[in-house]
Amino acid sequence: MAKKKMPSVKKIYVDYNSTTPVHPEVVEAMMPYYRNVFGNASSIHRFGQEAHRALDLARESIAKLLNCDTSEIVFTSGGTESDNHAIKGIVSAASASSAMASAGNHIITSKIEHSAVLSPCKYLENTAGAVVTYLPVDEYGVVGLQKLDEALTDKTILVSIMSGNNEVGTLQPVEEIGRIIAKHNESRIAKGQRPVYFHTDAVQCAGKISLDLKKLNIDLLSLSSHKIYGPKGVGALFIRKGTKIHPLIHGGHHEKSRRAGTENIPGIAGFGKACDLAVKNMATETKKIAGLRDAIWQGISKKIECVRRNGHPEKCLSNTLNVSFEFIEGESLLLNLDLKGIAASTGSACTSGSLEPSHVLSAMGVDPVTSQSSIRFSLGMLNTQQDVDYILDVLPGIVTKLREMSPLYKKKKRAG
Amino acid sequence: MAKKKMPSVKKIYVDYNSTTPVHPEVVEAMMPYYRNVFGNASSIHRFGQEAHRALDLARESIAKLLNCDTSEIVFTSGGTESDNHAIKGIVSAASASSAMASAGNHIITSKIEHSAVLSPCKYLENTAGAVVTYLPVDEYGVVGLQKLDEALTDKTILVSIMSGNNEVGTLQPVEEIGRIIAKHNESRIAKGQRPVYFHTDAVQCAGKISLDLKKLNIDLLSLSSHKIYGPKGVGALFIRKGTKIHPLIHGGHHEKSRRAGTENIPGIAGFGKACDLAVKNMATETKKIAGLRDAIWQGISKKIECVRRNGHPEKCLSNTLNVSFEFIEGESLLLNLDLKGIAASTGSACTSGSLEPSHVLSAMGVDPVTSQSSIRFSLGMLNTQQDVDYILDVLPGIVTKLREMSPLYKKKKRAG
Numbered sequence: 001m002a003k004k005k006m007p008s009v010k011k012i013y014v015d016y017n018s019t020t021p022v023h024p025e026v027v028e029a030m031m032p033y034y035r036n037v038f039g040n041a042s043s044i045h046r047f048g049q050e051a052h053r054a055l056d057l058a059r060e061s062i063a064k065l066l067n068c069d070t071s072e073i074v075f076t077s078g079g080t081e082s083d084n085h086a087i088k089g090i091v092s093a094a095s096a097s098s099a100m101a102s103a104g105n106h107i108i109t110s111k112i113e114h115s116a117v118l119s120p121c122k123y124l125e126n127t128a129g130a131v132v133t134y135l136p137v138d139e140y141g142v143v144g145l146q147k148l149d150e151a152l153t154d155k156t157i158l159v160s161i162m163s164g165n166n167e168v169g170t171l172q173p174v175e176e177i178g179r180i181i182a183k184h185n186e187s188r189i190a191k192g193q194r195p196v197y198f199h200t201d202a203v204q205c206a207g208k209i210s211l212d213l214k215k216l217n218i219d220l221l222s223l224s225s226h227k228i229y230g231p232k233g234v235g236a237l238f239i240r241k242g243t244k245i246h247p248l249i250h251g252g253h254h255e256k257s258r259r260a261g262t263e264n265i266p267g268i269a270g271f272g273k274a275c276d277l278a279v280k281n282m283a284t285e286t287k288k289i290a291g292l293r294d295a296i297w298q299g300i301s302k303k304i305e306c307v308r309r310n311g312h313p314e315k316c317l318s319n320t321l322n323v324s325f326e327f328i329e330g331e332s333l334l335l336n337l338d339l340k341g342i343a344a345s346t347g348s349a350c351t352s353g354s355l356e357p358s359h360v361l362s363a364m365g366v367d368p369v370t371s372q373s374s375i376r377f378s379l380g381m382l383n384t385q386q387d388v389d390y391i392l393d394v395l396p397g398i399v400t401k402l403r404e405m406s407p408l409y410k411k412k413k414r415a416g
Numbered sequence: 417m418a419k420k421k422m423p424s425v426k427k428i429y430v431d432y433n434s435t436t437p438v439h440p441e442v443v444e445a446m447m448p449y450y451r452n453v454f455g456n457a458s459s460i461h462r463f464g465q466e467a468h469r470a471l472d473l474a475r476e477s478i479a480k481l482l483n484c485d486t487s488e489i490v491f492t493s494g495g496t497e498s499d500n501h502a503i504k505g506i507v508s509a510a511s512a513s514s515a516m517a518s519a520g521n522h523i524i525t526s527k528i529e530h531s532a533v534l535s536p537c538k539y540l541e542n543t544a545g546a547v548v549t550y551l552p553v554d555e556y557g558v559v560g561l562q563k564l565d566e567a568l569t570d571k572t573i574l575v576s577i578m579s580g581n582n583e584v585g586t587l588q589p590v591e592e593i594g595r596i597i598a599k600h601n602e603s604r605i606a607k608g609q610r611p612v613y614f615h616t617d618a619v620q621c622a623g624k625i626s627l628d629l630k631k632l633n634i635d636l637l638s639l640s641s642h643k644i645y646g647p648k649g650v651g652a653l654f655i656r657k658g659t660k661i662h663p664l665i666h667g668g669h670h671e672k673s674r675r676a677g678t679e680n681i682p683g684i685a686g687f688g689k690a691c692d693l694a695v696k697n698m699a700t701e702t703k704k705i706a707g708l709r710d711a712i713w714q715g716i717s718k719k720i721e722c723v724r725r726n727g728h729p730e731k732c733l734s735n736t737l738n739v740s741f742e743f744i745e746g747e748s749l750l751l752n753l754d755l756k757g758i759a760a761s762t763g764s765a766c767t768s769g770s771l772e773p774s775h776v777l778s779a780m781g782v783d784p785v786t787s788q789s790s791i792r793f794s795l796g797m798l799n800t801q802q803d804v805d806y807i808l809d810v811l812p813g814i815v816t817k818l819r820e821m822s823p824l825y826k827k828k829k830r831a832g
Contacts, residue, residue, distance in 0.1 A: 013463060019456040019678060027450045034443045034647065040435040044750065045759035047429060077493030077649065080667040080677035096543050116667035116676060123666050127512050226678060231450065233493065233649045233680025248664070250539050251496040251532035260532060261496035262435060262642060264649025267683070334460065343461035 010341035012387045016227075016319060016380030017166050017204060018345055022270070023229035023381070029273035030231065033266035041263045042254065051265045058272025062236050065206065065275040066221065068213040069241065074258045075268050078235040079203040079224030080116040085237050085248040085259070086199040086220040087120040087160055091130055092246040094157045094194065103194050104155030110135040110143045110162070111363035112170075116222075117160050117201055118359075131155070140312040141170035141364050145180060152184045156196045163205040163221075167347045167360040167376060168311030169320025171209065174200055178217025197243060203227050203235075207278035208286055208317055219243050225267070229381065230274030234267035289379045290318040292388050296377055297321050299392035304399050310361060310374060317378075322347075324366070324374040327409035328402040333375055336398045342391060345376045426757035428803045432643075432735060432796030433582050433620060434761055438686070439645035439797070445689035446647065449682035457679045458670065467681045474688025478652050481622065481691040482637065484629040485657065490674045491684050494651040495619040495640030496532040497664065501653050501675070502615040502636040503536040503576055505661040507546055510573040510610065512662070519610050520571030526551040526559045526578070527779035528586075532638075533576050533617055534775075547571070556728040557586035557780050561596060568600045572612045579621040579637075583763045583776040583792060584727030585736030587625065590616055594633025613659060619643050619651075623694035624702055624733055635659050641683065645797065646690030650683035705795045706734035708804050712793055713737050715808035720815050726777060726790060733794075738763075740782070740790040743825035744818040749791055752814045758807055761792045 013021075033054060039047030041055050056070075063070045076082045087107070094103040109121055111134045124130035133151045135143050143161055152159075159181055164171045178198055185195040199220035202211055207228040213221065220243065225234040239245060239258065251260030300307055306326040325333060330346040337344055347358045357371035366374075377391075403409040429437075449470060455463030457471050472486075479486045492498045503523070510519040525537055527550045540546035549567045551559050559577055568575075575597055580587045594614055601611040615636035618627055623644040629637065636659065641650040655661060655674065667676025716723055722742040741749060746762040753760055763774045773787035782790075793807075819825040 011463075015456070015459060015461065015463070018459050018464075019454065021454040022450050024451075030450070034438050034446070038435060038437040039759075040431070043431060043434050043759070043761065044747075045431065045754040045761075046427075047431070047759045048434075077497070077680070078677045081493070081665055083667070084665045084676075092543060114667070119666035119668075119676065123662075127508060127662075224678075231680075231682065232678055233683045246539075246543075249497055249500045250535035251499070251530070252535075260500075260535065261494045262640075262648055264493070264647075264683075266647065267649045267680075331460075338461040343455075343459070343463045345459060345461075 010390060012342045012383075012390060014377045014379055014383065014387070014391070015343050015345045017376065017378035019226050019232065020229045020380055021382065022231055023274060023277055025277060026230055026270045026273045030266040030270040033269050037265070041265060042252065051263075054265050054269045055263055058268045061272035061275040062223070065279055066211050066213045066238055068238055071256075072213075072238050072240060074237045074239055074255045075263060075271075076235045076237055076259060077233055077264070079201065079222050079227070081248065082222035082224070082235045082237040083114070083116040083160075083201055084120050086222060086245070087117065087158065088124065089245040089248055090158045090197055090199070090220070091124055091128060093244045095128070096246070104153075104157050105129055106131045106133070106153060106155040107158045107160065108133045108135060108148065108151050108156060109160045110137060110172075112137050112141055112165055112360045113160065113162055114166055114201055114203070117162065121160070135161070137363050139365050140315075141165055141168050141310075141360065142312060142315070143172055143177070145173060145176055148177060149180050149184075152181070152196065157194070158197050158199060160199040160201070163200045163202040163211070164209070164317045165311070165360060166204045167358055168322040168364070169204075169317035170312045171205070171315045171317065172200075174218065175216055182217045194244065204317055207282055208319065210282070213238060213240075220245070225271035225274055228274045228278050230271040231267045234264060234271045236271070285381060286318040289381075289383065292383050292385065293319055293321050293377070293379050295385070295388045296391060297323070299388070300395065303392065303396045308370070310364065310366065319379040321377045322374055323377070324370045325399055326370060326373055327406040327412070328373050328399060330373050330375045332402055333398060336402065337395070340394045340398070342394065345378070346374065347376055426806060428758045428799075428806060430793045430795055430799065430803070430807070431759050431761045433792065433794035435642050435648065436645045436796055437798065438647055439690060439693055441693060442646055442686045442689045446682040446686040449685050453681070457681060458668065467679075470681050470685045471679055474684045477688035477691040478639070481695055482627050482629045482654055484654055487672075488629075488654050488656055490653045490655055490671045491679060491687075492651045492653055492675060493649055493680070495617065495638050495643070498638035498640070498651045498653040499530070499532040499576075499617055500536050501664040502638060502661070503533065503574065504540065505664055506574045506613055506615070506636070507540055507544060508662040509660045511544070520569075520573050521545055522547045522549070522569060522571040522573060524549045524551060524564065524567045524572060524575045526553060526588075528553050528557055528581055528776045529576065529578055530582055530617055530619070533578065537576070551577070553779050555781050556731075557581055557584050557726075557776065558728060558731070559588055559593070561589060561592055564593060565596050565600075568597070568612065573610070574613050574615060576615040576617070579616045579618040579627070580625070580733045581727070581776060582620050583774060584738040584780070585620075585733035586728040587621070587731045587733065588616075590634065591632055598633045610660065620733055623698055624735065626698070629654060629656075636661075641687035641690055644690045644694050646687040647683045650680060650687045652687070701797060702734040705797075705799065708799050708801065709735055709737050709793070709795050711801070711804045712807060713739070715804070716811065719808065719812045724786070726780065726782065735795040737793045738790055739793070740786045741815055742786060742789055743822040743828070744789050744815060746789050746791045748818055749814060752818065753811070756810045756814070758810065761794070762790065763792055
């Protein structure tokens, strides 16, 4: 009886940058490999051959999304592994090269990278003698091209700068970054030296902006399946032909000896399908989602005072909105939204639980208190205008309630 | 019309050491996490909490299979990653320790390890100055305990010896190995030195023999889900409390900062279910499967001349049978079996395509020609007496046919 009286709780998910639901067509694409085609893709018998065909097909799908060669795709267990592989693999290959002295040990990255890039860099600083430059960003979270140019030295072996930021959505000028590195490499190549490689974590950009690797001067690019409606536990690393890199995971000769371990065929088949869907739906989906995202911001800025949007207003992922609600704790706001059935985030799920203010917002010059008052709405496929209406219906009341508990806000009101 | 006349091709899978079909109950256990519960386990909202519960439950299942604490289980992308994590993580932590000189850089392993152990060891020899002892084995593939004892020095930081061999099935005396290392560590601990850690790749043993980590002196143990009727792309590394080890994959604070990357919840839930089934079914399944395996060997040795069984006749995985068929090529035999619908293997799928004779058989003193004539039958859940009958029906004819093409065999027949 009591059960019947419970009001049905709304469930609105606006945390797509953290993870996405698996698209029903992706689930269907995976099922044959869970139910029937279970062979090891390395086996030479027919069970193995069937599995290998799935691997080939999925590789074509990823290559199509990126406009690259299938031989340049290495499957991994996800975006974090891809980032680790790119960074540690380049450093390891550079140290092992006979021209070690000239190869150097300098990495350039930015202050706003995902922890999957920052943490391997710190590990290499601590254990492998790597020297890392963390480029600053402007108030919108954009890396300065001049700063990059100045940071490149003869010792630089790798530049790792993300394509789109997970917390605030800001897009980096990867085309220009590639051009600066290519320019720098001209003289190196003339001298027979090892080039500087350019890695980009494109985990948040895939399926949202076009990534044409035939045009971009990118040597390594990380993808994650579960950010684009594919299954968790699968990712890919694009490695441009000729790039000198070591594996991260050694063992059997899988993935042309670039990544050992029995291939996760169902997951890879699902990832392939997710890429097919991304190619097919990107234009219409991103337009729809951007519209909803903009409607949330318009509603918030109209209905709630003392708010600010973080990130670049135009050069931004179509689905991401990061807002500071001054005088309140982002964490409290989140919990209150969750009670109303709205799932948002204070930033990266990968750093949730941390008491530190966001390193991304700090790098953008946002003060720690404002930073702690920020939450991220990241929209996706299943969101509707009704979701937007519900969020805009519920949010102002929660903000008012939380601000009423803030002594600083009361002081401001009195002063105002 | 033509289709109707095609005889239905038998499909008998006896390559379970390579990979297993996913148990239908495992598929069912995964489905909710593909269809509904898709949250990121690190998110604090209810979508995240639901995902986190699945993670906790699965961790309990793995811990139950191994009789260890849940806090000692780290989820990985598979057995190969677990092996890499164990070996490189111990070496990295030892090098970083302030007592570096006393910690040393010596690893002891065996000549019959899986490539997921041998390849990281070789990588560390080439790039990190590690010194690796590859222990020999006897004719049955058993590592000598005396040799291990003699190999341990003050510089030793890690012993990595597999529990059960994937190619020939021989079980290693892990209990005694653990005891020898513990004995060696007594004096180290008295001197306040870092202990030697013992890692074992138990990928082939899980679900086949009991692994009681409260009793065994094992510090690190690798598991793979897809070898025990779970999904591919998931594994675990047991890390005993207090073990000084670095992560292999750096990033967010997942798995208590021991393995970064969004947790593959559906895969992990499936792995948990596979462990539950292994605990429940091990005793009856291994007995049934051993019976079928023995029946194949009895049939072969009765019906076919010039055969030899490789591996230990008793201390052996219950499902594994490795046989040399003199005067023929194992690869040709496999292809002919495949045409008859029987999927077996020449050894490890992870080294298939290699033209080298098996490193395991070589270490056991098998000459290269005999080694190349060997194939592995590895049985599992779905095999029946009918499968055995069919194999024994088909195999002798294929062997005779192939031997008739062998000049050496003809010569022997004439001489005989």
